Amino acid sequence: MAIMQAFSTAQPTQVRCLICEAPNSQDAVVCGDCSAPMALVHDALVQGRVPQIISVLGESNVGKTVYLGFLLDMLSQRAHDFEAIPRGAYSIDLQQNVVASMTSRRFPEKTAMEPDRWNWAYYQARKSTGRKSRWYDLVMPDLAGESLAAEVATPHTFRVIRSLLLKSSGAMLLVDAALAANGAARPDFFALKMMSYIDSIFQTRREQKIATPIAIVLCKSDHCPECFDNPRQFVQANLNRLWNLCESRFASIEYFACSAVGAVAYATGGNSGDVDYVRPVPLHTSLQGILEPFEWLIDNI
Amino acid sequence: MVSASSGVRTQERTEITRRSPSHGALCSTASDARAVAISTLATGRVCVSLSRLAGEEHTGRGGRVWTDVVLVDAPDFIRAGGCPGTFAEAVASAPLAAAKLGPSIEKVTLPATAANRRVCSRPAVVQGVRDGTLAAMAALLLERCSCVVAVADPVAALEGALMLLPLALRGELNVSAGLRFANSRRVTFCVVEQIDVDTRRATRGHPVALLAGDDLAGRSLGILGPWLELMMRWWSEERVGEAIALADSLQVGWSPREILEVAAVCEAIDRHEEDPERLEALLARRAAA
Numbered sequence: 001m002a003i004m005q006a007f008s009t010a011q012p013t014q015v016r017c018l019i020c021e022a023p024n025s026q027d028a029v030v031c032g033d034c035s036a037p038m039a040l041v042h043d044a045l046v047q048g049r050v051p052q053i054i055s056v057l058g059e060s061n062v063g064k065t066v067y068l069g070f071l072l073d074m075l076s077q078r079a080h081d082f083e084a085i086p087r088g089a090y091s092i093d094l095q096q097n098v099v100a101s102m103t104s105r106r107f108p109e110k111t112a113m114e115p116d117r118w119n120w121a122y123y124q125a126r127k128s129t130g131r132k133s134r135w136y137d138l139v140m141p142d143l144a145g146e147s148l149a150a151e152v153a154t155p156h157t158f159r160v161i162r163s164l165l166l167k168s169s170g171a172m173l174l175v176d177a178a179l180a181a182n183g184a185a186r187p188d189f190f191a192l193k194m195m196s197y198i199d200s201i202f203q204t205r206r207e208q209k210i211a212t213p214i215a216i217v218l219c220k221s222d223h224c225p226e227c228f229d230n231p232r233q234f235v236q237a238n239l240n241r242l243w244n245l246c247e248s249r250f251a252s253i254e255y256f257a258c259s260a261v262g263a264v265a266y267a268t269g270g271n272s273g274d275v276d277y278v279r280p281v282p283l284h285t286s287l288q289g290i291l292e293p294f295e296w297l298i299d300n301i
Numbered sequence: 302m303v304s305a306s307s308g309v310r311t312q313e314r315t316e317i318t319r320r321s322p323s324h325g326a327l328c329s330t331a332s333d334a335r336a337v338a339i340s341t342l343a344t345g346r347v348c349v350s351l352s353r354l355a356g357e358e359h360t361g362r363g364g365r366v367w368t369d370v371v372l373v374d375a376p377d378f379i380r381a382g383g384c385p386g387t388f389a390e391a392v393a394s395a396p397l398a399a400a401k402l403g404p405s406i407e408k409v410t411l412p413a414t415a416a417n418r419r420v421c422s423r424p425a426v427v428q429g430v431r432d433g434t435l436a437a438m439a440a441l442l443l444e445r446c447s448c449v450v451a452v453a454d455p456v457a458a459l460e461g462a463l464m465l466l467p468l469a470l471r472g473e474l475n476v477s478a479g480l481r482f483a484n485s486r487r488v489t490f491c492v493v494e495q496i497d498v499d500t501r502r503a504t505r506g507h508p509v510a511l512l513a514g515d516d517l518a519g520r521s522l523g524i525l526g527p528w529l530e531l532m533m534r535w536w537s538e539e540r541v542g543e544a545i546a547l548a549d550s551l552q553v554g555w556s557p558r559e560i561l562e563v564a565a566v567c568e569a570i571d572r573h574e575e576d577p578e579r580l581e582a583l584l585a586r587r588a589a590a
Contacts, residue, residue, distance in 0.1 A: 028506025035484050035503070061360055110362045113323035114483040116503050150318050157315045158485075267361075279361025 015041055018051070018139070020163045034160035035116035040139060043087040043122055051122065051137035052301055053167050054294075058174030059190040060145030063219040065108050065119075066260050067174060068142050069098025071290050072121055080291050084125040087137075094119035094142055102260075102285050111144040115160050118142055127298070136298060149190070152197045165201055170213045170297040177257065178223035180238040191216075191242040199249050209251035213300040215293035216246070218257040227257035228289065252300055256293045262286030306408045309372060316342050317370055320486045322352050325364040328455060328479050328494040330354070336479030337385040337456050338488065341472075347378040349388040352480065375472055379553055383471030384463050385456070425454030426461035429514075430536040436529040437517035438462035438492070443470060444523055447489045449500055452514035455479045455492040465532045465544075467551035467560050470525075482509075524557055528564040550584060559587065 014023040018040040022033035030037055044051050058064045072095040075084035086092050097119070101108040111118060119142040126135045141164065151161045165171070173194055176187045195214075202210050216235060221227035227234045232255045236243045246253045263283040302314055309317075320340055327334045336352040348370060355367035369392045373381065381387045429435035434452065439462040441448055452458040459478035463471055478492040482500045493500065496511050504511060522529045535544040547567070551560060566583055569575035 025506040029502045030484070032484055032507050038506075107360065107362065109364065110324045110358070110360075112325055113321075114326065114485050116483050116485065116499075117323070117325075144323070146323070154311070154315045154318070157318055277357065277359045277361060279357075279359070 017041065018044060019053075019160060019167065030116055034163065035114070035118070036141075036160065037088075037090055037120050037122075039088050039090060040120065040122055044137065047087075047124070047137055049135075049137050051139045052169035053139045053141075053164060054297060055164055055168045055171040056140060056142065056174065057148060057171055057194055058145060058219070059176065059187065060110075060149065062145065062174045062176045062187075063260065064145065064174055065094070065111055065142050066098055066102070067217070067219060067258065067290065068119075068121070068140060069095045069108070070260055070285070070287055071294055072123065072140070073099055074287070074291055075123065075125055075294075078128075080295065081127055081129045082125055082291070083128045084123050087122040087124060091121040091123060094121055102282055105281055105283060107280070107282060111142060113144045113147045113150070113158075115147070115158065118144065125298070127295075136301070148194070152193045155197070155200075162201060165198060168212065169301045170215070171198070172215045172217050172293055172297070174217045174219045175235075175239060175242070176220055177218035177227050177234065177238075178220040180218075181224035181227075181234075188239045188241045191239060192245055195242065195245050195250070199245075209249055211251050213252040213254075213297055214246075214250060215297055216242070216253065216255045217289075217293050218255070220259065220261075221257040221289070222259040222261060222286070231255035231257045254293075254296050256289055256296070258289035258293070260285055260287055260290065304406050306406050308408070310344060313342055313344055313346065313348070313372065316340075317348060317350075320348070321350065321368050321370070322366045322480050322483075322486075324362075324366065326366055326481050326483070327352060327354060328481060330364075334479065335456055336477065337389075337459065338477035338480060338486065339385065339474045340486075340488070341375070341475060342372075345375060346372050347375055347472075347474075348372055349378075349385060351385070351389055351392055376553065379468055379472055382549065383466075383468055385460055423454065423457045425452070425457040428453075429458055429461055430533055433518040433520075433533065434458070434514050435461045435465060436522055436533050437520040439465040439529055439532075440520070440523040440525070441512075442466065442474070442476065442490055443525060445489055446510065447508055448510040448512055449482050449491045449493060449496060449504060450512045450514060450517070451493050451496045453494070455494060458514075459492045464548060465529060465536075466548065467528070467555055468549050469551050469553055469555040469560075472553075525560060527568070528560050531564045531567055555587070 013026055015026055016023055017031035017034060017036055019036040020031060020034040022031055024031055024038055028038050056064050056068050075082050098108050121140045123138050124135055125138055126133045147158050148161060151158045173191060175191050180187045199210060218227045218231055218234060235255050261282045262285060265281045265283050266278050267281050268278050302318060327336050332354060334354050338350040340348045342348050350368050350370050352366050352368040355365040357363040358365050371388045371392060435458060438450060438458060442462060455478040459476060475488045476490040477486060477488045482491045482503055484503060532544050563583060566575060566580050570577055570580060
């Protein structure tokens with residue numbers, strides 16, 4: 001219904017963006033307002049189904065691009081009996097970029113803050129086991145962490161983020177478990193701000209909890225393997241502010257641990273500036289816990 | 302936003318954050334690459350952004366961009382010359398070493414400078430004047446035409462085109478040079494090094510013209526054609542100082558009709574059909590009005 005409305009309520013030569021509902025010409029490749037690909041609307045119309053949006057959130061440098069890229073690649077390779085079909089070649093750019101970068105033993109380039117530089121993935125996915133496996137149309141954008149931080153700090157800075165979250169059927173909040181395990185409070189505070197922002201968006205009554213399923217994903221858990229044993233306990237111990245807010249305000253929350261890199265080396269040199277940073281070099285990938293959050297979200301959407 | 306002086310309003314911070322370039326936003330990847338953007342914010346103040354590459358971040362991921370932003374009231378923007386060069390000079394002279402930045406910084410003082418004249422000698426500007434590219438760009442600026450223009454040296458070309466315009470008409474700009482086109486920056490006039498696939502993708506289906514610099518020469522110069530032709534001729538005749546002085550003297554309040562009258566008088570003076578005192582009297586009468 002929403003997709004048909006996207007065409008009917010706009011001018012005859014216009015189509016409304018799936019994310020922000022701004023009118024655009026039928027020839028537009030990206031939305032003139034939020035820079036989301038207009039192909040999302042066109043592809044959704046062909047399917048005749050409204051796609052479910054899963055937002056992947058997290059602070060800058062937590063690993064959103066790597067996580068989402070590997071998740072999509074695993075789905076493409078039918079991991080865990082999943083069958084996934086990309087809708088449009090643009091949906092493959094992210095996983096190709098991530099796989100190519102990691103193969104070259106470097107992390108992918110930082111996602112730019114400008115929305116038109118974000119990677120959008122539109123996939124059809126289902127669990128192929130079971131007699132009544134259902135197809136899901138999923139839109140998963142790779143947002144810039146700094147844009148998320150700017151939006152959380154001052155709402156309406158990047159309105160596309162607010163629009164995305166309002167339309168999201170589920171979300172993943174990635175948290176840097178390695179930093180948290182080392183005693184840094186920054187991951188906890190950012191996660192607290194992010195969840196508070198989500199809480200403010202949905203504006204439920206005080207006694208009502210937010211029903212949107214949210215997976216809290218502890219990234220870089222290879223640095224703190226205890227995360228895999230009991231993610232809930234890890235969050236309660238090391239991300240206590242986040243834990244308390246989730247318990248109070250969110251009805252559908254689950255905690256997961258994941259890791260993408262098997263071993264990390266540290267290199268110096270090669271920088272032409274005055275400052276020489278120690279930079280991490282991913283030696284090889286070793287994917288753990290990538291699919292479980294997605295699986296849980298699909299079961300709870 | 303790393304640091305700001307007092308007086309930057311919350312609404313302006315939000316708008317600046319939204320418009321500022323991010324990783325990989327500069328057209329050039331050379332270590333000395335720079336870019337400039339001039340925006341009129343919702344509060345009415347003019348935001349002059351000067352961007353440069355800032356190496357790699359601590360994770361080793363490169364393409365980081367550092368942007369110095371100068372906020373100025375619209376009348377002061379005109380009084381300071383309405384050109385990015387002045388503001389670049391002010392920023393360069395301010396104690397803004399990155400390592401010393403705290404949460405708050407001092408306000409900068411805009412010097413009354415002839416920094417613009419340095420731009421005139423740059424090869425891109427000289428060539429652009431000769432082949433009419435800059436005049437065509439100036440005409441597009443006046444028309445507030447939404448377009449992306451590809452030229453060899455975007456920053457110099459924009460500065461040159463602005464200097465061709467009378468000072469009175471350099472207000473309410475939303476322009477950028479040296480930055481990739483992005484809808485989020487809300488610029489109507491974007492000067493880039495080349496029109497690439499990403500630019501075509503972002504502009505397709507939207508009322509944004511894509512223009513190559515080579516195609517601009519010979520383009521109609523619009524309503525202020527006689528003025529721009531005068532400027533082009535004076536620049537070609539090495540009378541750059543006169544051209545800039547005349548353009549800068551036409552400050553707030555000059556209408557296009559009056560500007561064309563000045564151009565006609567100058568042309569007549571150069572043909573020895575009028576005395577130079579005629580121009581002086583015209584400018585003095587207008588200043589007194």
